[in-house]
Amino acid sequence: MKTKTHKTKSAPGLEIQSSNHQPAAPVQTPEPVPTPEQTPEQAPLPRIDFARRQANRELTTDQLLSLLRTEAPRFYELAEVVGKWVWIQFTEKQPREITASLAQFGFHWNNTRQTWQHPCGALSQGSPGDPRAKYGSRHAADLQPA
Secondary structure, X not given: OOOOEEEEEEEOOEEEEEEOOOOOOOXXXXXXXXXXXXXXXXXXXXXXXXXXXXXXXXXXXXXXXXXXXXXXHHHHHHOEEEOOEEEEOOOOOOOHHHHHHHHHOOOEEEOOOOEEEEOOOOOOOOOOOOHHHHHOEEEHHHHOOO
């Protein structure tokens, strides 16, 4: 029986053989070289108290804003109230310590809207479009100084 075997070179020293009767040889990929920011000495992720996180997720809008005003004034300055929810949006990616703090306060990341959101006890299925058009929005820091 005659088989067809093709040999091609895709990279120096790497040969791939294929035939209509044999599976292709697996391609060896080199191990990625860790960059300086991926070193094993990297600090572990900050611990999150999930019981406190759950309790914080059930806070009302006013209770959450009060908590942010006293414990995290920087978050309070960025807080935007959309309906009953509170959103915090950054222009750049934040360090793990900041995202862990937001998670501790009960916020979650909304990848579609690219913002941190807190439901303030008003959980919903979500809505298409921008809820700011339906509910309006206001910045918490504009209403009451920190």
